Amino acid sequence: MEIESKRTFPDLTCKYCKDLISTNEPDVLQCHECKEHTHIKCLKRGAVPGGLIGDVFFQYTCCTCSPSQSEQFVREKMPWLQAILLVLYHMQTRSPGLARKGYFHWKIHIASFIDHSWDILFRKDFKRKKKWMGTISGTLSHYSPHFFKSGTTLFNEQGWWTLTYPKLSPAQIVSLNIELMAEKQKLRDSKLAIDDLQLLRGILLTKPFVNEEMLQITTNAEPVTVEGGTVSKLIRTQKKKRFLLPTVASLGLPQLKKIKKSKSPEVKMDIPVVTKPPTYLDPLCHYNTSLDEHSRVAALSLRVRLMGGVRKEPILSQYTSIYLPPYIRRDVAIKPAWLRLMDEVKAKVNQHNTSWNLPKRFPLDFMYVQPEHIPAVNSLCNQFFWTGIDVSDILKYPDFSCVVLYKKLIVAFAFVVPDVNVNECYLSFIFTRPGWRKCGIARFMLYHLIQTCLGRDLTLHVSISNSALFLYQKFGFKVEYVVLDFYNRYMRDDTRESKHAFFCRLER
Ligand SMILES: [Zn+2]
Ligand SMILES: [Zn+2]
Missing domain, CATH: 3.40.630.30 (Gcn5-related N-acetyltransferase (GNAT))
Structure with a gap:
């Protein structure tokens, strides 16, 4: 993978216009020779090849470093997540009229866009598999609701998708995803169970380009506050318990008596204690469990x-x-x-x-x-x-x-x-x-x-x-x-x- 894990630009200036590049400026390229940065809008050739909005997924050589004195662009490896993010981001900016309430159809819009921009999006060595369209719908579902939002409930019809964070550039989301994977790996190593969405939320809150409003559109989860400490530490204390099986409480049955606090170590306080435990029945008898x-x-x-x-x-x-x-x-x-x-x-x-x-x-x-x-x-x-x-x-x-x-x-x-x-x-x-x-x-x-x-x-x-x-x-x-x-x-x-x-x- 040639993607940098972090695209942050502390106190950088654009090689061409000499203006300061702010940290939340997504459309910035870095020359892989001199390491200097430039705004996409300041490029001598006016735009990146293909002209996709938010497309920074190139190995870029500035005109000073390039032997031919002209800017060089070599396409980086383009995973499907990145390609779909790019296409949705481009379409929402350039062709919002195509969308249905902001949602694009995976086949009519996304797949056909990818189909006609194939040579722009992918490297020449990227093979076009028979089932590439299925990969698109699979990728959309896989990264939902983290990065893609489905319009199924809105339209009562499947296949409509939009970006969960429409204001974040594809590069920003790709780096978020890399961080999310790293956090997940850490948690997996420590055998902790945390919801991906909560993890992502924690990561997002550490980003300068994220504001409260942005998070509210996307998740119904309880807001998480960060007061120092790493994300994984924060999440660990917020470990969310999910009950997939019906509990006594959820069934609305009469509350069972709770035992008062005592020093006895085997009594756990938050568990309802059955005062008269039901006796085990002989499992070999059939009782009245046949269809009566x-x-x-x-x-x-x-x-x-x-x-x-x-x-x-x-x-x-x-x-x-x-x-x-x-x-x-x-x-x-x-x-x-x-x-x-x-x-x-x-x-x-x-x-x-x-x-x-x-x-x-x-x-x-x-x-x-x-x-x-x-x-x-x-x-x-x-x-x-x-x-x-x-x-x-x-x-x-x-x-x-x-x-x-x-x-x-x-x-x-x-x-x-x-x-x-x-x-x-x-x-x-x-x-x-x-x-x-x-x-x-x-x-x-x-x-x-x-x-x-x-x-x-x-x-x-x-x-x-x-x-x-x-x-x-x-x-x-x-x-x-x-x-x-x-x-x-x-x-x-x-x-x-x-x-x-x-x-x-x-x-x-
Ligand atoms: Zn510039
Ligand atoms: Zn250079």
């Missing part, structure tokens, strides 16, 4: 009720407007320990009955979540995870779910929350009943959900003592950082599992 008649009847259509089974017609997803098939997969090969045990019991009972044969087993049905599953799933969540869970929200995006039934018994489920972040989905729950584990059910559910989230990262939290981590790692999940006490507000105190969690990501 009431919830089934309430949720099923008359036709399904008359047919007496689980629904057979496709389900319409509100989220994607796609009709989902009634089954993801029906499996008769998987042999969970519980079914093997039942077979053995039946065989034992019938051992003297010579005409007896082991009855054919029913299939394991992998399906999308349906309203009639909710009461049973909630009951299992409350029994095996923590109290107060209501998973009804997943009905809004059934595509991102998998529920496994054996006849009417729910044996496993897994749910993903789509779009928790730009290009990121979050695995909120994955559960298999004891007795049905270690036979590939969770593996298939995870495989199915990963397929559903295609093109987007999938993230999750997992207790550091949970062996499920190995399953995730097999699928390519990487641990990003540790969240101390993540499960404090979720897990019961009597659980044997660690309350610290790994935050893992499957990158796309």
